[in-house]
Amino acid sequence: xxxxLDTSTTLPLGVVLLKKRVDATNSIELQxxxxxxxxxxxxxxxxxxxxxxxxxxxxxxxxxxxxxALEHHGDVKLAALGPKVAMVFELTKAKKLFSIFSECxxxxxxxxxxxxx
Amino acid sequence: MKTLLVIxxxxxxxxxxxxxxxxxxxxxxxxxxxxxxxxxxxxxxxxNALRIVSDGVLEDVEHYCENGSRWGVEISYGSMRPxxxxxxxxxxxxxxxxxxxxxxISGFLFIRYNKKSEYASLFASLPSGELLSCPNxxxxxxxxxxxxxxxxGTLPFSLAALDSIGKYYELSMEILSTGLTHYVxxxxxxxxxxxxxxxxxxxxxxxxxxxxxxxxxxxxxxNSIIDKNSVIGSNVIIDRESVxxxxxxxxxxxxxxxxxxxxxxxxxxxxxxxxxxxxxVMEDPHLLTTMTQSxxxxxxxxxxxxxxxxxxxxxxxxxxxxxxRPILGMQGKWxxxxxxxxxxxxxxxxxxxxxxxxxxxxxxxFAKALSLDRFTLLFxxxxxxxxxxxxxxxxxTPAIRRLPNSHEGYRxxxxxxxxxxxxxxxxxxxxxxxxxxxxxxxxxxxxAMTQKALFHRTH
Numbered sequence: 259x260x261x262x263l264d265t266s267t268t269l270p271l272g273v274v275l276l277k278k279r280v281d282a283t284n285s286i287e288l289q290x291x292x293x294x295x296x297x298x299x300x301x302x303x304x305x306x307x308x309x310x311x312x313x314x315x316x317x318x319x320x321x322x323x324x325x326x327a328l329e330h331h332g333d334v335k336l337a338a339l340g341p342k343v344a345m346v347f348e349l350t351k352a353k354k355l356f357s358i359f360s361e362c363x364x365x366x367x368x369x370x371x372x373x374x375x
Numbered sequence: 376m377k378t379l380l381v382i383x384x385x386x387x388x389x390x391x392x393x394x395x396x397x398x399x400x401x402x403x404x405x406x407x408x409x410x411x412x413x414x415x416x417x418x419x420x421x422x423n424a425l426r427i428v429s430d431g432v433l434e435d436v437e438h439y440c441e442n443g444s445r446w447g448v449e450i451s452y453g454s455m456r457p458x459x460x461x462x463x464x465x466x467x468x469x470x471x472x473x474x475x476x477x478x479x480i481s482g483f484l485f486i487r488y489n490k491k492s493e494y495a496s497l498f499a500s501l502p503s504g505e506l507l508s509c510p511n512x513x514x515x516x517x518x519x520x521x522x523x524x525x526x527x528g529t530l531p532f533s534l535a536a537l538d539s540i541g542k543y544y545e546l547s548m549e550i551l552s553t554g555l556t557h558y559v560x561x562x563x564x565x566x567x568x569x570x571x572x573x574x575x576x577x578x579x580x581x582x583x584x585x586x587x588x589x590x591x592x593x594x595x596x597x598n599s600i601i602d603k604n605s606v607i608g609s610n611v612i613i614d615r616e617s618v619x620x621x622x623x624x625x626x627x628x629x630x631x632x633x634x635x636x637x638x639x640x641x642x643x644x645x646x647x648x649x650x651x652x653x654x655x656v657m658e659d660p661h662l663l664t665t666m667t668q669s670x671x672x673x674x675x676x677x678x679x680x681x682x683x684x685x686x687x688x689x690x691x692x693x694x695x696x697x698x699x700r701p702i703l704g705m706q707g708k709w710x711x712x713x714x715x716x717x718x719x720x721x722x723x724x725x726x727x728x729x730x731x732x733x734x735x736x737x738x739x740x741f742a743k744a745l746s747l748d749r750f751t752l753l754f755x756x757x758x759x760x761x762x763x764x765x766x767x768x769x770x771x772t773p774a775i776r777r778l779p780n781s782h783e784g785y786r787x788x789x790x791x792x793x794x795x796x797x798x799x800x801x802x803x804x805x806x807x808x809x810x811x812x813x814x815x816x817x818x819x820x821x822x823a824m825t826q827k828a829l830f831h832r833t834h
Contacts, residue, residue: 341648341651342653342655345646345653346655349635349636349646349655350634351633
């Protein structure tokens, strides 16, 4: 999977649409791409609407993205987790690390709310 | 009094995929096989004989229950057609149903009862006909009462349909929280709402919060928490710092470390959310992904690199092998054994000659240091039967008739990643390390790992 950053929201944040699987085969790719995206913005929404499967490598990559974003005084928020992906986040306690929203728009809006307060 | 159990396959087959390898009638509810609850109820109701009739295969149930001598009741088995109704089943089992009154339990349902209640005299006095029913089945009675006929008012038992994983979970939680004293639950109970089986290891740092049921041969590792409303089956390992809360862990399940299993059912490598029915597969303790076949080009490059590496080693080892092989052979220290091994391809095996160098003499030590015992295996790399580094070849034995699922991504090789990392060469540790490198290695890393394996075998 090729990861894309969408910065067309007119807000200082990027939306990443994760598709199908984030696993051992593409987790390093995600981390590399994220390092480049950090030069553009430090706030991210990972839209998981189309994400079907995540394994420990993928989870590690997303947590690594969060850590890097926090180091740059930003954040990674997750949106629209499917039931299977949500179960992995719950099982591994990773859901406690992230702000998770049911809709992508809510996650984007949360950045607006934070920046205006 | 006798009891006839009529259970159709279509009523329980939803359980087959959720608990593979366990017959649905033997699926544990609070660590007690489902069928045992029915047997207990039949005995409490005064039955001296029980007949289990189904259109499904009952071999496992028959193997488990045998003739019922364990419970002091005579258990027999019968078959039926899927289209047969209860009346037809009674007709087909006329001999069993003839002489005495018969309780007919029809359908895949759970009977809520209380072992302290008096059922034998109750059933003897009840009139024939249907006593209770639910969407999944019913309980009825045949024959005429032996005592004064009573009126079926509020019966001291009720039925619960078992037709979804959600119902199964709810029922287990209901028994655990309110009905533990109503049933005979396996395990030792020195205090209320806590049943613990044999050979359970609980470290001081682990926390157990009632109500809880723990089966036999369970290891709970340090700093783990078994929170209230949890059922832990037999042969279970809860690894360190994991939390089990409001969950059912079925027999033979491993829960990895630092995990939180809350309101779920864990069965083998399957984790099920009983509310939504969603399930995920925990591929290994680290939730690693299922192996995906590497691209053809990548596989070809790996094969070429491995062949070059093998050729280099053959050239390096040839002269020492030619010198030491005859010497060790004459000393009886060069042992060879031909064995069939799995190739990783379904139905295809490879015969390998495994060499063992015995003794502690100078020649033996030198041969071991040069890994000459692997010399002949290197030629299998050239013809593509083995990789240079990968998994330790798994021998075909009567006990392991096919490659286990845990060996997905298996690539038999001359040297193993576990050897390179100085991990134990067999067992779950080796599987984890080999699984990891199967995903993360590349041809160049393989050469480096081969060097490490050679070095570690020497020292």
